[in-house]
Amino acid sequence: MDFDFTPEQQGFRQEVRAWLAENVPADLKGRGFASSRADVREVNRLREWQRALHKAGYVGMDWPAEYGGRGASIMDQVILYEELSHSGSPQPLNRSGLSMLGPTLMKHGTPAQRAQHLDRILTAEDIWCQGFSEPNAGSDLANLQTRAVLDGDHYVLNGQKVWTSMAHVAAWGFFLVRTDPTAAKHKGITFLLVDMKSPGLTIRPLRQITGEAEFNEVFLENVRVPVTSVVGKVNEGWGVALTTLAYERDVLTMIRHISLRTALHKLLGLARRTIKNGRPAAEDPVVRQKIAALSIGERVLQLNGYRSLTKILRGGAPGPEGSTSKLFWSQLDQELAELATEIIGPYSQLMPGSAHAPDEGEWEFYCLLARGSGIRAGTTEILRNILGERVLGLPKD
Numbered sequence: 087m088d089f090d091f092t093p094e095q096q097g098f099r100q101e102v103r104a105w106l107a108e109n110v111p112a113d114l115k116g117r118g119f120a121s122s123r124a125d126v127r128e129v130n131r132l133r134e135w136q137r138a139l140h141k142a143g144y145v146g147m148d149w150p151a152e153y154g155g156r157g158a159s160i161m162d163q164v165i166l167y168e169e170l171s172h173s174g175s176p177q178p179l180n181r182s183g184l185s186m187l188g189p190t191l192m193k194h195g196t197p198a199q200r201a202q203h204l205d206r207i208l209t210a211e212d213i214w215c216q217g218f219s220e221p222n223a224g225s226d227l228a229n230l231q232t233r234a235v236l237d238g239d240h241y242v243l244n245g246q247k248v249w250t251s252m253a254h255v256a257a258w259g260f261f262l263v264r265t266d267p268t269a270a271k272h273k274g275i276t277f278l279l280v281d282m283k284s285p286g287l288t289i290r291p292l293r294q295i296t297g298e299a300e301f302n303e304v305f306l307e308n309v310r311v312p313v314t315s316v317v318g319k320v321n322e323g324w325g326v327a328l329t330t331l332a333y334e335r336d337v338l339t340m341i342r343h344i345s346l347r348t349a350l351h352k353l354l355g356l357a358r359r360t361i362k363n364g365r366p367a368a369e370d371p372v373v374r375q376k377i378a379a380l381s382i383g384e385r386v387l388q389l390n391g392y393r394s395l396t397k398i399l400r401g402g403a404p405g406p407e408g409s410t411s412k413l414f415w416s417q418l419d420q421e422l423a424e425l426a427t428e429i430i431g432p433y434s435q436l437m438p439g440s441a442h443a444p445d446e447g448e449w450e451f452y453c454l455l456a457r458g459s460g461i462r463a464g465t466t467e468i469l470r471n472i473l474g475e476r477v478l479g480l481p482k483d
Protein backbone atom coordinates (compact mmCIF):
# COMPACT_ATOMS: atom_id res chain seq x y z
CA MET A 87 0.00 0.00 0.00
CA ASP A 88 1.27 3.44 -0.91
CA PHE A 89 0.60 6.11 1.74
CA ASP A 90 2.48 8.96 0.10
CA PHE A 91 1.01 11.77 -1.92
CA THR A 92 3.13 13.08 -4.80
CA PRO A 93 4.17 16.78 -4.80
CA GLU A 94 1.56 17.37 -7.54
CA GLN A 95 -1.15 15.79 -5.41
CA GLN A 96 -0.11 17.84 -2.39
CA GLY A 97 -0.17 20.94 -4.59
CA PHE A 98 -3.66 20.06 -5.76
CA ARG A 99 -4.79 19.64 -2.14
CA GLN A 100 -3.51 23.13 -1.30
CA GLU A 101 -5.22 24.59 -4.37
CA VAL A 102 -8.62 23.05 -3.52
CA ARG A 103 -8.31 23.91 0.15
CA ALA A 104 -7.59 27.56 -0.64
CA TRP A 105 -10.46 27.76 -3.12
CA LEU A 106 -12.94 26.19 -0.69
CA ALA A 107 -11.82 28.48 2.15
CA GLU A 108 -12.77 31.43 -0.04
CA ASN A 109 -15.89 30.07 -1.67
CA VAL A 110 -18.02 27.74 0.51
CA PRO A 111 -21.13 29.84 1.24
CA ALA A 112 -21.69 30.41 4.96
CA ASP A 113 -25.24 28.99 4.85
CA LEU A 114 -23.98 25.70 3.37
CA LYS A 115 -21.09 25.14 5.78
CA GLY A 116 -21.76 22.00 7.77
CA ARG A 117 -24.73 21.06 5.55
CA GLY A 118 -22.93 17.92 4.44
CA PHE A 119 -23.83 16.35 7.79
CA ALA A 120 -27.30 15.03 8.59
CA SER A 121 -28.97 17.25 6.03
CA SER A 122 -32.00 16.40 4.01
CA ARG A 123 -32.33 16.49 0.27
CA ALA A 124 -36.09 16.33 0.42
CA ASP A 125 -36.74 20.04 0.49
CA VAL A 126 -36.95 21.64 -2.95
CA ARG A 127 -35.46 24.98 -1.79
CA GLU A 128 -32.51 23.17 -0.21
CA VAL A 129 -32.04 21.17 -3.41
CA ASN A 130 -32.00 24.36 -5.48
CA ARG A 131 -29.42 25.88 -3.15
CA LEU A 132 -27.24 22.78 -3.54
CA ARG A 133 -27.74 22.93 -7.29
CA GLU A 134 -26.26 26.46 -7.29
CA TRP A 135 -23.33 25.20 -5.24
CA GLN A 136 -22.65 22.40 -7.71
CA ARG A 137 -22.62 25.02 -10.48
CA ALA A 138 -20.03 27.07 -8.59
CA LEU A 139 -17.92 23.95 -8.05
CA HIS A 140 -18.26 23.10 -11.74
CA LYS A 141 -17.18 26.57 -12.86
CA ALA A 142 -14.07 26.15 -10.73
CA GLY A 143 -13.37 22.78 -12.40
CA TYR A 144 -14.20 20.57 -9.41
CA VAL A 145 -17.15 18.59 -10.77
CA GLY A 146 -16.66 15.42 -12.82
CA MET A 147 -12.90 15.92 -12.49
CA ASP A 148 -12.22 12.32 -13.40
CA TRP A 149 -14.31 12.56 -16.60
CA PRO A 150 -12.30 12.80 -19.83
CA ALA A 151 -11.80 16.35 -21.18
CA GLU A 152 -13.96 15.59 -24.26
CA TYR A 153 -16.94 15.16 -21.89
CA GLY A 154 -16.27 18.27 -19.85
CA GLY A 155 -13.98 16.81 -17.18
CA ARG A 156 -10.27 17.17 -16.49
CA GLY A 157 -9.25 13.55 -16.93
CA ALA A 158 -7.95 13.72 -13.36
CA SER A 159 -6.84 10.60 -11.54
CA ILE A 160 -9.00 8.85 -8.98
CA MET A 161 -6.46 10.03 -6.40
CA ASP A 162 -7.26 13.69 -7.13
CA GLN A 163 -10.92 12.81 -6.82
CA VAL A 164 -10.30 11.35 -3.35
CA ILE A 165 -8.34 14.46 -2.35
CA LEU A 166 -11.21 16.65 -3.55
CA TYR A 167 -13.74 14.73 -1.43
CA GLU A 168 -11.46 14.88 1.61
CA GLU A 169 -11.13 18.63 1.21
CA LEU A 170 -14.86 19.16 0.67
CA SER A 171 -15.44 17.42 3.97
CA HIS A 172 -12.61 19.29 5.70
CA SER A 173 -14.15 22.61 4.64
CA GLY A 174 -17.66 21.64 5.78
CA SER A 175 -18.96 21.79 2.21
CA PRO A 176 -21.72 19.50 0.97
CA GLN A 177 -20.76 17.23 -1.90
CA PRO A 178 -22.08 17.88 -5.42
CA LEU A 179 -25.82 17.32 -5.45
CA ASN A 180 -26.23 15.29 -8.63
CA ARG A 181 -24.60 12.11 -7.33
CA SER A 182 -26.56 9.58 -9.35
CA GLY A 183 -25.79 11.53 -12.51
CA LEU A 184 -22.14 12.13 -11.76
CA SER A 185 -20.99 8.83 -10.34
CA MET A 186 -23.44 6.42 -11.95
CA LEU A 187 -25.13 7.55 -15.15
CA GLY A 188 -22.35 9.73 -16.57
CA PRO A 189 -19.71 6.94 -16.65
CA THR A 190 -22.38 4.50 -17.89
CA LEU A 191 -23.22 6.75 -20.86
CA MET A 192 -19.51 7.17 -21.63
CA LYS A 193 -19.22 3.39 -21.86
CA HIS A 194 -22.57 2.30 -23.33
CA GLY A 195 -24.39 5.46 -24.51
CA THR A 196 -24.84 6.74 -28.06
CA PRO A 197 -23.11 9.97 -29.18
CA ALA A 198 -26.56 11.68 -29.17
CA GLN A 199 -27.24 10.57 -25.57
CA ARG A 200 -23.84 11.82 -24.44
CA ALA A 201 -24.34 15.15 -26.22
CA GLN A 202 -27.79 15.61 -24.72
CA HIS A 203 -27.05 14.66 -21.13
CA LEU A 204 -23.43 14.76 -19.98
CA ASP A 205 -22.96 18.51 -19.77
CA ARG A 206 -26.31 18.99 -18.03
CA ILE A 207 -25.27 16.42 -15.40
CA LEU A 208 -22.10 18.38 -14.64
CA THR A 209 -23.93 21.69 -14.27
CA ALA A 210 -26.79 20.10 -12.27
CA GLU A 211 -29.15 21.50 -14.89
CA ASP A 212 -30.76 18.06 -14.84
CA ILE A 213 -30.90 16.09 -11.61
CA TRP A 214 -31.02 12.33 -12.18
CA CYS A 215 -32.66 9.56 -10.17
CA GLN A 216 -32.13 5.80 -10.24
CA GLY A 217 -35.25 3.73 -10.95
CA PHE A 218 -34.05 0.20 -10.26
CA SER A 219 -35.83 -1.10 -7.12
CA GLU A 220 -39.42 -2.32 -7.18
CA PRO A 221 -41.73 -3.67 -4.45
CA ASN A 222 -40.53 -7.25 -5.14
CA ALA A 223 -37.15 -6.44 -6.58
CA GLY A 224 -34.65 -4.95 -4.14
CA SER A 225 -31.92 -7.37 -3.13
CA ASP A 226 -33.27 -9.62 -5.85
CA LEU A 227 -33.15 -6.85 -8.46
CA ALA A 228 -33.39 -9.20 -11.43
CA ASN A 229 -36.94 -10.01 -10.34
CA LEU A 230 -38.10 -6.61 -11.63
CA GLN A 231 -41.49 -6.64 -13.36
CA THR A 232 -41.97 -3.17 -14.90
CA ARG A 233 -42.86 -3.94 -18.52
CA ALA A 234 -41.80 -2.08 -21.64
CA VAL A 235 -43.59 -3.05 -24.84
CA LEU A 236 -42.47 -1.82 -28.23
CA ASP A 237 -45.04 0.30 -30.10
CA GLY A 238 -43.59 1.80 -33.29
CA ASP A 239 -40.62 3.93 -32.33
CA HIS A 240 -41.56 4.05 -28.63
CA TYR A 241 -41.59 1.71 -25.67
CA VAL A 242 -44.75 1.77 -23.54
CA LEU A 243 -43.95 1.38 -19.85
CA ASN A 244 -46.24 -0.03 -17.15
CA GLY A 245 -45.27 -0.86 -13.59
CA GLN A 246 -43.96 0.58 -10.36
CA LYS A 247 -40.60 1.63 -8.94
CA VAL A 248 -39.94 2.29 -5.26
CA TRP A 249 -37.36 3.99 -3.01
CA THR A 250 -36.47 6.29 -5.90
CA SER A 251 -34.30 8.92 -4.19
CA MET A 252 -34.72 12.48 -5.50
CA ALA A 253 -37.42 11.48 -8.04
CA HIS A 254 -39.47 14.47 -6.86
CA VAL A 255 -36.77 16.90 -8.04
CA ALA A 256 -35.29 14.87 -10.89
CA ALA A 257 -35.65 15.85 -14.54
CA TRP A 258 -34.55 12.40 -15.72
CA GLY A 259 -34.31 8.86 -14.41
CA PHE A 260 -32.36 5.81 -15.52
CA PHE A 261 -34.68 2.84 -15.29
CA LEU A 262 -34.45 -0.92 -15.64
CA VAL A 263 -37.46 -2.43 -17.39
CA ARG A 264 -38.41 -5.87 -18.65
CA THR A 265 -38.55 -6.01 -22.44
CA ASP A 266 -38.68 -9.81 -22.80
CA PRO A 267 -40.74 -11.55 -20.11
CA THR A 268 -40.10 -14.96 -21.67
CA ALA A 269 -36.33 -14.73 -21.21
CA ALA A 270 -34.42 -15.91 -18.13
CA LYS A 271 -34.48 -13.53 -15.14
CA HIS A 272 -31.25 -11.62 -15.83
CA LYS A 273 -31.92 -11.51 -19.56
CA GLY A 274 -34.75 -9.57 -21.18
CA ILE A 275 -34.00 -6.43 -19.12
CA THR A 276 -33.33 -3.08 -20.80
CA PHE A 277 -31.72 0.11 -19.45
CA LEU A 278 -33.80 3.19 -20.40
CA LEU A 279 -33.53 6.94 -19.91
CA VAL A 280 -36.89 8.32 -18.85
CA ASP A 281 -38.06 11.93 -18.83
CA MET A 282 -39.62 12.32 -15.37
CA LYS A 283 -42.22 14.74 -16.76
CA SER A 284 -43.60 12.12 -19.19
CA PRO A 285 -47.41 11.80 -19.25
CA GLY A 286 -48.52 8.75 -17.23
CA LEU A 287 -45.62 8.97 -14.76
CA THR A 288 -46.75 9.69 -11.18
CA ILE A 289 -44.38 10.41 -8.31
CA ARG A 290 -45.65 9.81 -4.79
CA PRO A 291 -43.35 10.79 -1.90
CA LEU A 292 -42.59 8.17 0.77
CA ARG A 293 -42.31 9.64 4.23
CA GLN A 294 -39.31 8.16 6.00
CA ILE A 295 -38.58 7.49 9.66
CA THR A 296 -36.79 10.88 9.71
CA GLY A 297 -40.13 12.55 8.94
CA GLU A 298 -38.92 13.70 5.54
CA ALA A 299 -39.60 12.35 2.07
CA GLU A 300 -36.36 12.06 0.15
CA PHE A 301 -37.44 9.03 -1.77
CA ASN A 302 -40.57 8.15 -3.67
CA GLU A 303 -42.78 5.62 -5.33
CA VAL A 304 -42.89 6.06 -9.11
CA PHE A 305 -45.92 4.71 -10.96
CA LEU A 306 -45.77 4.18 -14.72
CA GLU A 307 -49.00 3.96 -16.66
CA ASN A 308 -48.60 3.73 -20.43
CA VAL A 309 -45.53 6.00 -20.30
CA ARG A 310 -44.11 6.40 -23.81
CA VAL A 311 -40.34 6.45 -24.09
CA PRO A 312 -38.60 6.81 -27.49
CA VAL A 313 -36.44 3.86 -28.58
CA THR A 314 -33.53 6.28 -28.83
CA SER A 315 -33.53 6.28 -25.01
CA VAL A 316 -32.25 2.71 -24.77
CA VAL A 317 -28.71 2.59 -23.34
CA GLY A 318 -26.69 -0.33 -24.72
CA LYS A 319 -28.61 -3.11 -26.42
CA VAL A 320 -32.24 -4.08 -25.93
CA ASN A 321 -32.54 -7.04 -23.50
CA GLU A 322 -28.94 -6.55 -22.36
CA GLY A 323 -29.62 -3.95 -19.68
CA TRP A 324 -28.40 -6.17 -16.86
CA GLY A 325 -24.81 -5.80 -18.07
CA VAL A 326 -25.28 -2.03 -18.39
CA ALA A 327 -26.70 -1.87 -14.85
CA LEU A 328 -23.69 -3.78 -13.50
CA THR A 329 -21.45 -1.07 -14.99
CA THR A 330 -23.56 1.59 -13.26
CA LEU A 331 -23.39 -0.14 -9.88
CA ALA A 332 -19.67 -0.88 -10.22
CA TYR A 333 -18.94 2.83 -10.76
CA GLU A 334 -21.04 3.75 -7.73
CA ARG A 335 -19.23 1.28 -5.49
CA ASP A 336 -15.72 1.88 -6.80
CA VAL A 337 -15.47 5.52 -5.81
CA LEU A 338 -17.47 5.03 -2.63
CA THR A 339 -15.05 2.38 -1.39
CA MET A 340 -12.31 5.03 -1.29
CA ILE A 341 -14.30 7.79 0.32
CA ARG A 342 -16.66 6.12 2.75
CA HIS A 343 -14.54 7.02 5.75
CA ILE A 344 -14.89 10.72 4.93
CA SER A 345 -18.51 11.17 6.01
CA LEU A 346 -17.74 9.13 9.10
CA ARG A 347 -14.82 11.38 9.99
CA THR A 348 -17.05 14.46 9.72
CA ALA A 349 -19.60 12.83 12.02
CA LEU A 350 -16.85 11.75 14.44
CA HIS A 351 -15.54 15.32 14.75
CA LYS A 352 -19.06 16.51 15.49
CA LEU A 353 -19.45 13.76 18.07
CA LEU A 354 -16.22 14.77 19.81
CA GLY A 355 -17.49 18.35 20.07
CA LEU A 356 -20.75 17.07 21.49
CA ALA A 357 -18.97 14.87 24.07
CA ARG A 358 -16.81 17.78 25.18
CA ARG A 359 -19.78 20.15 25.58
CA THR A 360 -22.29 17.77 27.20
CA ILE A 361 -22.14 17.55 30.98
CA LYS A 362 -23.00 14.09 32.31
CA ASN A 363 -22.85 13.24 36.02
CA GLY A 364 -21.13 16.54 36.73
CA ARG A 365 -18.37 16.28 34.10
CA PRO A 366 -18.04 16.48 30.33
CA ALA A 367 -19.12 13.23 28.66
CA ALA A 368 -15.71 13.19 26.95
CA GLU A 369 -14.17 12.42 30.38
CA ASP A 370 -16.36 9.40 30.98
CA PRO A 371 -14.16 6.29 30.51
CA VAL A 372 -16.86 4.27 28.73
CA VAL A 373 -17.62 7.10 26.31
CA ARG A 374 -13.89 7.55 25.72
CA GLN A 375 -13.47 3.86 24.91
CA LYS A 376 -16.33 3.96 22.45
CA ILE A 377 -14.99 7.09 20.75
CA ALA A 378 -11.54 5.47 20.52
CA ALA A 379 -13.07 2.33 18.96
CA LEU A 380 -14.95 4.45 16.41
CA SER A 381 -11.79 6.42 15.58
CA ILE A 382 -9.88 3.20 15.00
CA GLY A 383 -12.72 1.93 12.82
CA GLU A 384 -12.71 5.12 10.78
CA ARG A 385 -8.96 4.82 10.23
CA VAL A 386 -9.28 1.15 9.24
CA LEU A 387 -11.87 2.14 6.65
CA GLN A 388 -9.58 4.82 5.28
CA LEU A 389 -6.64 2.43 4.99
CA ASN A 390 -8.83 -0.20 3.41
CA GLY A 391 -9.90 2.44 0.88
CA TYR A 392 -6.25 3.35 0.20
CA ARG A 393 -5.43 -0.34 -0.22
CA SER A 394 -8.10 -0.63 -2.88
CA LEU A 395 -6.91 2.60 -4.49
CA THR A 396 -3.29 1.44 -4.64
CA LYS A 397 -4.42 -1.79 -6.30
CA ILE A 398 -6.42 0.10 -8.93
CA LEU A 399 -3.62 2.61 -9.57
CA ARG A 400 -1.29 -0.33 -10.18
CA GLY A 401 -3.66 -1.63 -12.83
CA GLY A 402 -5.55 -4.24 -10.77
CA ALA A 403 -9.30 -4.67 -10.48
CA PRO A 404 -11.24 -3.72 -7.34
CA GLY A 405 -11.58 -6.71 -5.02
CA PRO A 406 -13.88 -7.59 -2.14
CA GLU A 407 -12.85 -4.40 -0.25
CA GLY A 408 -16.00 -2.77 -1.65
CA SER A 409 -18.27 -5.18 0.20
CA THR A 410 -16.21 -5.19 3.41
CA SER A 411 -16.03 -1.41 3.50
CA LYS A 412 -19.80 -0.96 2.97
CA LEU A 413 -20.55 -3.58 5.64
CA PHE A 414 -18.13 -2.12 8.18
CA TRP A 415 -19.09 1.49 7.40
CA SER A 416 -22.80 0.89 8.02
CA GLN A 417 -22.01 -0.80 11.34
CA LEU A 418 -19.78 2.11 12.46
CA ASP A 419 -22.31 4.67 11.25
CA GLN A 420 -25.04 3.13 13.40
CA GLU A 421 -22.74 2.73 16.42
CA LEU A 422 -21.74 6.38 16.13
CA ALA A 423 -25.38 7.43 15.99
CA GLU A 424 -26.17 5.30 19.04
CA LEU A 425 -23.27 6.78 21.01
CA ALA A 426 -24.56 10.28 20.23
CA THR A 427 -27.98 9.38 21.66
CA GLU A 428 -26.33 7.88 24.73
CA ILE A 429 -24.40 11.10 25.33
CA ILE A 430 -27.38 13.36 24.77
CA GLY A 431 -29.81 11.16 26.70
CA PRO A 432 -33.56 11.82 26.39
CA TYR A 433 -32.92 15.15 24.63
CA SER A 434 -31.78 13.14 21.61
CA GLN A 435 -35.45 12.56 20.83
CA LEU A 436 -36.07 16.26 20.20
CA MET A 437 -36.49 17.17 16.58
CA PRO A 438 -34.90 20.03 14.65
CA GLY A 439 -36.86 23.15 15.50
CA SER A 440 -37.05 22.47 19.25
CA ALA A 441 -35.21 25.08 21.32
CA HIS A 442 -33.94 22.33 23.66
CA ALA A 443 -32.56 20.02 20.95
CA PRO A 444 -28.73 19.84 21.15
CA ASP A 445 -26.97 20.81 17.90
CA GLU A 446 -30.34 21.95 16.51
CA GLY A 447 -31.69 18.41 16.40
CA GLU A 448 -29.10 17.18 13.91
CA TRP A 449 -28.41 14.07 15.99
CA GLU A 450 -32.04 12.99 16.07
CA PHE A 451 -32.07 13.22 12.26
CA TYR A 452 -28.71 11.47 11.90
CA CYS A 453 -29.71 8.58 14.19
CA LEU A 454 -32.89 7.92 12.24
CA LEU A 455 -31.11 8.32 8.90
CA ALA A 456 -28.43 5.80 9.95
CA ARG A 457 -31.07 3.03 10.10
CA GLY A 458 -30.99 3.04 6.29
CA SER A 459 -27.20 2.60 6.14
CA GLY A 460 -27.50 -1.18 6.39
CA ILE A 461 -30.05 -1.29 3.56
CA ARG A 462 -29.15 1.05 0.71
CA ALA A 463 -26.47 0.04 -1.81
CA GLY A 464 -26.59 -3.59 -0.67
CA THR A 465 -28.11 -4.82 2.60
CA THR A 466 -25.94 -6.14 5.40
CA GLU A 467 -27.23 -9.70 4.92
CA ILE A 468 -26.56 -9.67 1.17
CA LEU A 469 -23.03 -8.32 1.67
CA ARG A 470 -22.37 -11.06 4.23
CA ASN A 471 -23.60 -13.63 1.71
CA ILE A 472 -21.28 -12.21 -0.95
CA LEU A 473 -18.27 -12.23 1.37
CA GLY A 474 -19.10 -15.65 2.82
CA GLU A 475 -19.75 -17.40 -0.46
CA ARG A 476 -17.51 -15.62 -2.96
CA VAL A 477 -14.55 -14.60 -0.81
CA LEU A 478 -14.40 -17.11 2.04
CA GLY A 479 -15.80 -20.00 -0.03
CA LEU A 480 -18.39 -20.96 2.59
CA PRO A 481 -21.17 -23.33 1.50
CA LYS A 482 -24.22 -21.55 0.03
CA ASP A 483 -26.72 -22.88 2.54
Ligand SMILES: Cc1cc2nc3c(=O)[nH]c(=O)nc-3n(C[C@H](O)[C@H](O)[C@H](O)COP(=O)(O)OP(=O)(O)OC[C@H]3O[C@@H](n4cnc5c(N)ncnc54)[C@H](O)[C@@H]3O)c2cc1C
Nearest residue numbers: 216217218219224225226249250251458461462465467468
Ligand atom coordinates in the same frame (compact mmCIF):
# COMPACT_ATOMS: atom_id res chain seq x y z
C1 LIG B 1 -31.85 5.49 1.84
C2 LIG B 1 -32.16 4.60 0.68
C3 LIG B 1 -32.12 5.12 -0.60
C4 LIG B 1 -32.42 4.31 -1.71
N1 LIG B 1 -32.40 4.87 -2.97
C5 LIG B 1 -32.72 4.11 -4.04
C6 LIG B 1 -32.76 4.68 -5.36
O1 LIG B 1 -32.52 5.87 -5.54
N2 LIG B 1 -33.09 3.89 -6.39
C7 LIG B 1 -33.36 2.56 -6.24
O2 LIG B 1 -33.60 1.89 -7.24
N3 LIG B 1 -33.35 1.97 -5.00
C8 LIG B 1 -33.05 2.73 -3.91
N4 LIG B 1 -33.05 2.17 -2.63
C9 LIG B 1 -33.50 0.78 -2.50
C10 LIG B 1 -32.43 -0.21 -2.09
O3 LIG B 1 -31.60 -0.53 -3.16
C11 LIG B 1 -33.18 -1.44 -1.55
O4 LIG B 1 -33.84 -1.05 -0.36
C12 LIG B 1 -32.26 -2.58 -1.27
O5 LIG B 1 -31.78 -3.12 -2.45
C13 LIG B 1 -32.99 -3.69 -0.48
O6 LIG B 1 -34.14 -4.08 -1.14
P1 LIG B 1 -35.55 -4.14 -0.39
O7 LIG B 1 -35.74 -2.87 0.36
O8 LIG B 1 -36.58 -4.53 -1.39
O9 LIG B 1 -35.41 -5.29 0.69
P2 LIG B 1 -35.46 -6.86 0.43
O10 LIG B 1 -34.57 -7.22 -0.69
O11 LIG B 1 -36.90 -7.29 0.34
O12 LIG B 1 -34.84 -7.42 1.77
C14 LIG B 1 -35.58 -7.46 3.00
C15 LIG B 1 -34.68 -8.11 4.05
O13 LIG B 1 -34.40 -9.47 3.68
C16 LIG B 1 -32.97 -9.66 3.61
N5 LIG B 1 -32.67 -10.57 2.49
C17 LIG B 1 -33.13 -10.46 1.20
N6 LIG B 1 -32.61 -11.46 0.45
C18 LIG B 1 -31.79 -12.18 1.25
C19 LIG B 1 -30.94 -13.33 1.05
N7 LIG B 1 -30.85 -13.92 -0.14
N8 LIG B 1 -30.24 -13.78 2.11
C20 LIG B 1 -30.32 -13.19 3.33
N9 LIG B 1 -31.11 -12.10 3.58
C21 LIG B 1 -31.83 -11.62 2.56
C22 LIG B 1 -32.39 -8.29 3.37
O14 LIG B 1 -31.05 -8.21 3.80
C23 LIG B 1 -33.32 -7.42 4.19
O15 LIG B 1 -32.95 -7.41 5.54
C24 LIG B 1 -32.77 2.95 -1.51
C25 LIG B 1 -32.81 2.43 -0.22
C26 LIG B 1 -32.53 3.23 0.87
C27 LIG B 1 -32.61 2.64 2.25
